Amino acid sequence: MKQNEIKIKIQNLNFFYGEKQALFDISMDIFKNQVTALIGPSGCGKSTFLRCLNRMNDLIPNSKVEGAVYFDGKNIYDPQVDVVSLRRKVGMVFQKPNPFPKSIFENVAYGLKVQGIKDKYLIEQKVEESLKMAALWDDVKDRLGESAMGLSGGQQQRLCIARAIAVEPEVLLMDEPASALDPIATKKIEELIFELKKNFTIVIVTHNMQQAARISDYTGFFFMGKLIEVDTTETIFTKPGKKETEDYITGRFG
Amino acid sequence: MALGQSKFVEKLVFGIFRISAFINILALTLFLYFIVKNGISAISWEFLTSPPKDMMTKGGIFPCIVGTFILSFGALVVSMPFGIGTAIYLSEYANNEFLVRIIRLGVNNLAGVPSIVFGLFGLAFFATYLKFRVSILTGISTLGILILPVIISTAEEAISSVPSTFREASLALGATKWQTIKKVVLPAALPGILTGSILSLSRAAGETAAIMYTAAVFYSPHLPKSIFDPVMALPYHIYVLATAGTEIEKTRPLQYGSALVLVVLILLMNITAIYIRAKKQDKV
Ligand SMILES: Nc1ncnc2c1ncn2[C@@H]1O[C@H](COP(=O)(O)OP(=O)(O)O)[C@@H](O)[C@H]1O
Ligand SMILES: [Mg+2]
Numbered sequence: 001m002k003q004n005e006i007k008i009k010i011q012n013l014n015f016f017y018g019e020k021q022a023l024f025d026i027s028m029d030i031f032k033n034q035v036t037a038l039i040g041p042s043g044c045g046k047s048t049f050l051r052c053l054n055r056m057n058d059l060i061p062n063s064k065v066e067g068a069v070y071f072d073g074k075n076i077y078d079p080q081v082d083v084v085s086l087r088r089k090v091g092m093v094f095q096k097p098n099p100f101p102k103s104i105f106e107n108v109a110y111g112l113k114v115q116g117i118k119d120k121y122l123i124e125q126k127v128e129e130s131l132k133m134a135a136l137w138d139d140v141k142d143r144l145g146e147s148a149m150g151l152s153g154g155q156q157q158r159l160c161i162a163r164a165i166a167v168e169p170e171v172l173l174m175d176e177p178a179s180a181l182d183p184i185a186t187k188k189i190e191e192l193i194f195e196l197k198k199n200f201t202i203v204i205v206t207h208n209m210q211q212a213a214r215i216s217d218y219t220g221f222f223f224m225g226k227l228i229e230v231d232t233t234e235t236i237f238t239k240p241g242k243k244e245t246e247d248y249i250t251g252r253f254g
Numbered sequence: 255m256a257l258g259q260s261k262f263v264e265k266l267v268f269g270i271f272r273i274s275a276f277i278n279i280l281a282l283t284l285f286l287y288f289i290v291k292n293g294i295s296a297i298s299w300e301f302l303t304s305p306p307k308d309m310m311t312k313g314g315i316f317p318c319i320v321g322t323f324i325l326s327f328g329a330l331v332v333s334m335p336f337g338i339g340t341a342i343y344l345s346e347y348a349n350n351e352f353l354v355r356i357i358r359l360g361v362n363n364l365a366g367v368p369s370i371v372f373g374l375f376g377l378a379f380f381a382t383y384l385k386f387r388v389s390i391l392t393g394i395s396t397l398g399i400l401i402l403p404v405i406i407s408t409a410e411e412a413i414s415s416v417p418s419t420f421r422e423a424s425l426a427l428g429a430t431k432w433q434t435i436k437k438v439v440l441p442a443a444l445p446g447i448l449t450g451s452i453l454s455l456s457r458a459a460g461e462t463a464a465i466m467y468t469a470a471v472f473y474s475p476h477l478p479k480s481i482f483d484p485v486m487a488l489p490y491h492i493y494v495l496a497t498a499g500t501e502i503e504k505t506r507p508l509q510y511g512s513a514l515v516l517v518v519l520i521l522l523m524n525i526t527a528i529y530i531r532a533k534k535q536d537k538v
Contacts, residue, residue, distance in 0.1 A: 054426060056422065056425070056426060059421075059425070084428055084429075085428065087426055087427070087428045088427075088428035091426065091427070094419065094422065096419065098417075098419040098420065098422070099423075100420060100423065101420075101442055110427060110429075110437070111427035111428060113437075114427065114428065114429040114430070114433045114437070115428065160423070163423075163427065167427060167428060
């Protein structure tokens with residue numbers, strides 16, 4: 001593997017939905033300013049794993065986490081960790097676009113406002129910057145006051161990306177961000193991810209292997225709650241180390 | 255043959271539903287026609303804007319209209335903070351199943367209590383024990399409790415029907431739980447909460463038994479000056495004219511006139527609130 005700075009280090013992570021174990025002893029590193037793709041058949045625990053990285057799973061009643069996730073060397077599951085400030089550093093884009101039923105502007109400004117930023121000029125500037133970065137500015141600059149619900153699916157998802165990057169997180173978690181979109185919108189999101197990687201560390205779940213191959217530097221293959229293999233994307237797709245990985249990427253199952 | 259039969263059943267069932275709907279509308283129309291026909295002759299500018307005269311056999315109902323407004327909106331003001339607070343607690347914060355069940359049981363039982371019992375409770379607790387006497391304060395407190403179950407259950411329903419994806423999006427952006435509730439959940443639930451408030455506003459405006467010992471007087475020469483004064487109110491006024499007056503027959507037009515005003519008032523309240531709600535929905 002290339003020598004890169006480790007941004008997140010996951011160690012022996014287990015996750016339980018009640019009695020049911022969904023993740024088994026997962027250890028992997030996520031490198032700074034790289035795109036890490038998580039692939040695997042549906043139901044294998046990709047989303048569950050991703051949601052462990054910003055403690056979104058805390059919301060699920062009766063769930064339990066074991067092991068450690070070190071973010072810049074500090075375990076985010078330490079009792080004294082402030083989840084709110086963790087989530088400011090680890091942003092998330094969901095599978096289905098979920099803009100708030102508010103104006104386009106308010107959607108992007110939301111994360112800044114809840115941080116207590118009041119300076120109107122600064123907020124406006126940040127909103128514009130984020131929308132530009134998300135390649136949405138030209139589409140919406142004349143109707144920032146209109147409801148975000150009126151945008152197309154692809155635009156909504158780019159709005160959600162703009163909303164997530166407006167608070168300048170260090171890591172961006174994306175859970176199949178293009179799965180609900182058409183090919184053109186998907187292409188735009190992929191180009192966007194390529195741009196974003198300059199500023200952010202990205203972890204993206206996808207069930208589309210071509211997509212993983214196109215956009216990621218590292219790829220992890222999940223199967224039945226276990227991380228079978230993680231390596232550079234090139235290695236995974238050209239000479240995978242495990243038989244299950246090979247079977248999956250050559251389409252023999254999944 | 256079987257097909258023909260099931261088609262017939264289909265038509266029959268459809269017909270029965272249509273007739274039920276029709277009967278419903280007919281009953282409502284008849285009711286309104288009856289009230290309007292008997293009441294319209296009493297309506298005049300003077301009737302609406304002046305106080306009763308000559309032992310309430312003449313004059314208007316202005317103080318009753320004012321009183322009904324004060325009591326119903328007052329009840330809402332008293333009830334909404336508690337009701338919405340309880341709903342937020344139940345749907346967003348409570349993690350003790352047992353406690354939640356107890357609270358729900360309490361709320362549901364409260365909803366089934368006859369309003370006269372609320373009236374007696376208001377008299378005993380607010381008027382006598384807390385020494386609020388027969389006053390607006392006692393009335394709106396009593397009505398406030400009476401409408402609490404509707405406010406709680408509609409608000410809770412509205413809050414829990416806000417998609418969890420909104421909450422997740424907000425929390426993932428580093429908002430606290432309370433910020434999420436305040437800035438995302440409550441605004442999205444507002445139309446539903448308003449609907450509940452409309453229902454309870456009309457309920458409070460039409461309530462008679464709960465105010466007759468707690469807030470209403472059959473005659474007051476002037477409008478209330480503070481919340482410690484009693485008021486006249488439309489439903490109680492109708493009740494008094496129709497049962498306790500010396501000239502029950504003679505004041506029939508006044509009774510129907512008052513009833514007409516009450517019905518129109520309630521309709522107006524509903525329309526206003528629905529309008530506010532529709533506007534709020536447009537704005538999202
Ligand atoms: N909230 C939940 N409660 C219980 N089980 C869940 C929940 N979410 C996911 N699961 C289960 O955990 C496993 C992993 O799911 P998930 O992480 O969503 O997989 P993926 O994203 O790879 O499709 C599945 O078996 C799924 O049924
Ligand atoms: Mg998933």
